[in-house]
């Protein structure tokens with residue numbers, strides 16, 4: 001099996017590689033807690049079995065729904081936030097043509113997103129655009145009560161009703177939510193929407209390999225079987241019988257925790273392909289919500305290189321030395337473009353004429369690696385053979401597994417997110433939500 005791999009050699013000047021190896025016992029014990037379901041948050045471990053549990057029948061059903069939505073729509077609006085949005089967008093963006101939105105001769109609908117913000121102009125512009133388009137909505141919320149997607153869904157549903165009448169609307173909405181609880185479940189059952197279930201034991205940020213991610217990804221025309229196959233192979237590559245050195249999730253969890261203990265408090269996820277921007281957004285939620293608690297946890301940040309080398313490069317090279325980088329390095333591009341030769345050579349680029357653009361990108365990557373290590377920034381490298389469904393499936397499960405292990409190494413429950421409620425409570429108090437009268441009074445005193 002060809003697989004993604006991890007290289008921690010360039011952390012060696014900052015933490016001892018022997019020390020990383022010495023973590024094997026503790027890290028594998030933390031991994032075992034995931035397998036035994038004996039650690040904190042053990043009722044949220046359903047994600048571990050997803051790749052192997054999903055059947056080809058289930059995948060076929062998801063594909064059939066995706067094809068139906070695709071046939072009837074020019075645009076499909078995926079409506080959700082956090083874990084009910086980022087995984088789908090990460091994979092769709094990573095696999096789509098960068099100029100997909102301008103492609104005239106399309107086989108699949110344009111996928112747009114709603115409910116991931118409360119920007120009024122965003123809402124207005126989306127609704128104006130959709131007025132003249134044939135569109136469907138995939139509304140996703142595990143709790144079924146999240147404010148942002150609920151507002152967006154109200155607006156989209158109202159527009160669909162205006163355009164098509166209440167009867168046709170139910171063919172244009174698919175809801176993905178809890179099996180029995182929450183406002184979205186009640187509404188979906190009442191209105192007769194097609195629904196998919198987010199299992200109880202799968203937290204939002206670990207749900208990309210459920211219909212939450214799979215349906216939008218299939219709508220966009222990508223191969224969800226290959227995605228799941230990649231994840232399945234990563235389940236094997238990180239199984240309890242694999243040695244520490246051969247288990248990339250264990251090595252990643254060990255190295256990043258040692259770096260953290262040595263004072264490297266921020267991890268910057270680096271990519272050299274703009275298509276991976278949203279993979280980093282997904283990763284930020286995964287690690288941020290899993291580890292940032294009890295006043296500890298690595299701060300997960302991200303940059304797109306070489307773009308951000310021209311903005312954040314200075315800080316990374318010479319700013320406070322509390323950071324390390326984890327680079328997602330894609331070994332092979334999917335297309336070939338060569339730097340042309342020019343007879344006048346005014347830009348002095350003829351020395352690279354005939355070279356592939358990817359070779360230039362790779363030298364930028366290598367040059368940056370050496371510069372940043374020289375500048376005091378440890379570097380972890382994750383090699384991905386190619387950007388396709390199979391390797392993205394591997395990468396997703398790799399990061400999820402490492403996250404579970406890493407949270408236990410840090411000593412927190414990686415599967416809850418109690419801190420997220422604080423802003424919600426204040427927002428409800430400020431908006432005067434019934435039941436929040438006491439909070440309204442309290443917060444007003446603080447303003």
Ligand SMILES: O=P(O)(O)OC[C@H]1O[C@H](O)[C@H](O)[C@@H](O)[C@@H]1O
Nearest residue numbers: 082083084141142143146204420
């Ligand atoms: O799927 P939902 O219940 O709508 O939740 C969407 C997101 O919002 C919450 O506030 C949580 O912090 C996230 O973990 C979750 O993914």
